[in-house]
Amino acid sequence: MPIFRPYDTPRDGAPVLAAGGVSRRRLPLNFSEEDLPLFEDALEAAIPQTRLLELEDVGVSPEGMLFKDWRILPESFSSPSIMEQFLDRRRSVLKFLAANYLLRRRRKFGRDCLWIVDDWSAGYFHWLADALSRLYVARDAAKDLVLLLPHRYRQLEFVQSSLKAFAVGSVEYAGAGEVYFCRKLFMPSHVAPSGNYNEEVVRGLREMLxxxxxxxxxxxxxxxxxxxxxxxxxxxxxxxxxxxxxxxxxxxxxxxxxxxxxxxxxxxxxxxxxxxxxxxxxxxxxxxxxxxxxxxxxxxxxxxxxxxxxxxxxxxxxxxxxxxxxxxxxxxxxxxxxxxxxxxxxxxxxxxxxxxx
CATH class of the missing domain: 3.40.50 (Rossmann fold)
Incomplete structure (x- = not known):
């Protein structure tokens, strides 16, 4: 059934925020040859382009899951494997859709939104390395947008403090029991697979902070x-x-x-x-x-x-x-x-x- 497949987020024609490439790493300075298996798979990684995706009429659950047309957006998850694990649990998918389309309080949000998080972003590492990298590449667009975040992010000191360095139009935290339906939502795609980095982006983020x-x-x-x-x-x-x-x-x-x-x-x-x-x-x-x-x-x-x-x-x-x-x-x-x-x-x-x- 379609509801057990992810929503096909359109990417064609979306503006490029950061160029992709290949990240190459040198071995540690105290490297021992017998430890090569620990590092060999990390010595080179493909880094994709980052694009600014634009969607209309997107639902946002209180926990931070995105959905549209009764299907969950893959950008809700930090990796394809985690998305697949969730979608394989059909009862969980049905409960999620029923709760967010039928049972929870709905709020129509008419202002243009920016979305930068996934299911791991509330952790310190993932907020800094993944979410803030996405905000950094979208920083120019962010000046005129409402940064929308799940309700629990309001309690995270490192979230509140780190956002001070960015000129965001405003920040809105979804209510604990509310489903937001956003008229228009802008979302930078993931800058790199989690644990990898676009070097130009992460160095720019460092200099900003x-x-x-x-x-x-x-x-x-x-x-x-x-x-x-x-x-x-x-x-x-x-x-x-x-x-x-x-x-x-x-x-x-x-x-x-x-x-x-x-x-x-x-x-x-x-x-x-x-x-x-x-x-x-x-x-x-x-x-x-x-x-x-x-x-x-x-x-x-x-x-x-x-x-x-x-x-x-x-x-x-x-x-x-x-x-x-x-x-x-x-x-x-x-x-x-x-x-x-x-x-x-x-x-x-x-x-x-x-x-x-």
Whole structure:
């Protein structure tokens, strides 16, 4: 049935906002040949053109799903595979359409809207790397449009703060129980598959945000060496972090918990850092704000081959990338939640190597 297939969003003739191309990445500076399988699939990636799509009479659910003519738009999802998983659950599709066409309160929205999010965009990494990249390429059009966001985004401090850097006509948050039907909706297509980057776009985004917020200790050298701790996070932390503190003190690293800082301070701290060290997690997204030529050490799970997001981001923003492979505290736990055990001696060697250049 058609309702179990995605809406065919028209793209022909849509204006191009950003050119596509091929993103090529060099191997880490401390690369070991035996680790090639971890990186080889990420050394080159095709980056599509970004177009400004224009649609009429589009429905927007309170959760942020787009639909039209009883079909869900593929742009509601961060990837085709996630869309397919949703559409395969036919009962869920029927419940969604019934709720949003028949049961929920409807609101006709007559002003021209801009849409930049998908089902993952409420996360810190995906908001900065994916959603704000889309807003950046559409920034000229955004001046005359209403940026429409799902209701839960109103509660996210990093969303509120980061939008201050953009000249958006206005921002509207959909009501928790309301379905918006937009007369006209403009939507930049995804700038790159999530975890990949259009280098020109992401560098422009960095300059906009850092230019707006500034750099911490600009010209003073303060905070040049930063260790970002996930010690207070409920998952994916370094379980033996205490064993690393002597090395961090020896080499004058500042230990930072980004949850203690609002978004604008996070931008300034990262922008003022020459060297940044952390394990894989949302906080590493802030390497986006570092100056080209800065150095990053990612503590990453030994068997992780798919999530090269920060290796790719370091390359796209002109940073020098180092890595250290770590064993999970619980080998049976998945990469989304497992804590890591960091070899303290190898950690010290990698810190020395990073600072030697």
């Amino acid at each position: 850092v230019g707006f917020y500034g750099r911490e200790g600009a010209g003073s050298g303060a905070g040049e060496r930063v260790y970002l701790s996930r010690g207070r996070a409920p998952k994916r932390k370094v379980s033996n972090e205490g064993e690393l503190l002597d090395t961090l003190r020896e080499f004058d690293f500042r230990v930072v918990h980004f949850e203690d800082h609002p978004f604008e301070e996070q931008v300034r701290i990262a922008a003022g850092a020459r060297v940044l060290v952390s394990n894989h997690g949302a906080g590493l997204t802030n390497i986006l704000f570092m100056n080209p030529g800065g150095r990053v050490l990612e503590l990453r799970r030994r068997d992780e081959r798919e999530r090269n997001w920060f290796f790719n981001l370091a390359s796209a923003t002109g940073l020098e990338y180092f890595y250290q492979l770590c064993d999970p505290e619980n080998p049976d736990e998945g990469p989304h939640t497992a804590n890591l055990i960091v070899d303290p001696q190898l950690f010290r060697e990698n810190i020395r190597l990073m600072l030697a250049g």
